């Protein structure tokens with residue numbers, strides 16, 4: 170933590186005048202003005218987004234140093250300052266609310282100021298004495314909010330995906346696959362329209378969920394490919410004014426090395442800066458995942474419902490007492506939690522869609538909202554899926570007797586008789602069974618529709634619930 174002595178100030182000056190800055194602060198006058206202008210949510214920039222911006226500044230300092238645009242000494246000092254922030258230092262200096270100046274200029278200047286002041290200190294100069302290293306002239310050399318921020322959203326998105334969502338999804342898929350194996354032989358009633366349907370295997374329910382998540386993983390990975398094309402180097406309007414001709418290529422190479430993900434400069438910088446389509450694409454893929462996760466969490470809650478008055482075909486692990494008043498009650502809290510996270514992700518996706526279409530001419534100024542909503546979506550989804558896997562999926566047990574009893578009692582078993590006695594006869598059998606409580610078997614025999622042997626062969630729950638042989642090929 171940085172110690173700020175509020176009793177001591179330094180004076181900083183910008184194009185609007187002079188202000189007192191707390192002497193210990195690494196941010197400067199533009200950040201101070203932004204904190205005063207935007208007391209909106211109290212939510213500070215996500216740490217992954219700060220990392221992304223600082224990684225960009227490190228890469229641009231290296232590239233500009235190599236290309237002779239800033240001195241080697243200044244380049245190295247900025248890189249060292251960036252490394253300190255990336256290692257976790259000075260994190261309390263990123264203080265501008267997420268709802269802030271359009272395009273993200275305030276957060277961007279916050280980064281420029283913190284790095285400039287720390288780099289000055291490393292060279293033995295005073296914070297705020299920007300003669301040798303200026304936030305605008307050196308840390309921001311050849312850059313603009315307008316190319317840095319869309320790049321920071323790309324890098325932040327990629328980092329968050331790699332760190333949280335991709336591993337979380339892979340673990341959830343593995344956990345569901347394990348349960349699918351474990352429950353493969355358990356026959357249960359299918360339900361469509363929430364009414365009795367033909368029998369299925371509990372294991373196949375879990376296999377289907379694993380496949381659904383695996384398909385979403387591919388969709389999100391594919392969408393994230395769009396994030397690897399950078400508009401960095403376009404500076405203010407996509408023309409690259411004030412940049413070295415080699416800079417945009419070199420900076421993309423350096424950033425790739427820094428994050429370990431291949432990145433390229435976009436074929437048209439202006440297009441890459443103006444269009445928010447890559448973010449909409451990733452957010453849309455997240456929404457798509459969220460929608461299926463809500464369905465899966467709802468299925469888990471239904472199948473676990475009870476214990477006395479519901480299905481109770483499966484038991485989710487009890488992880489905490491459920492009720493403040495009803496003793497002995499355990500609720501499916503992990504599944505409830507993930508649904509709420511998914512609703513938030515869908516809300517963010519809607520907000521991102523509004524923001525994405527609000528660009529005008531050379532810039533989309535709504536980027537701060539897109540940055541927060543997209544990266545937060547990825548992170549909360551990743552964290553929620555991890556928590557669900559650890560606290561719920563891996564510990565699910567099955568109530569095979571209950572499953573079988575429902576399967577045996579399901580009127581929809583008559584479906585298997587269709588090809589033998591015809592749909593109308595089968596419907597009459599089902600109706601009589603429901604009215605009289607007699608078993609389907611008894612009624613078929615009483616009506617002389619099939620022989621006992623034939624019936625035993627057809628009403629074989631194992632066979633009826635088996636998946637087609639080549640299903641998982």
Ligand SMILES: N[C@@H](CC(=O)O)C(=O)O
Pocket residue numbers: 271272274312313314315405532
């Ligand atoms: N967003 C600013 C540019 C910048 O901050 O670099 C503008 O276009 O006015």
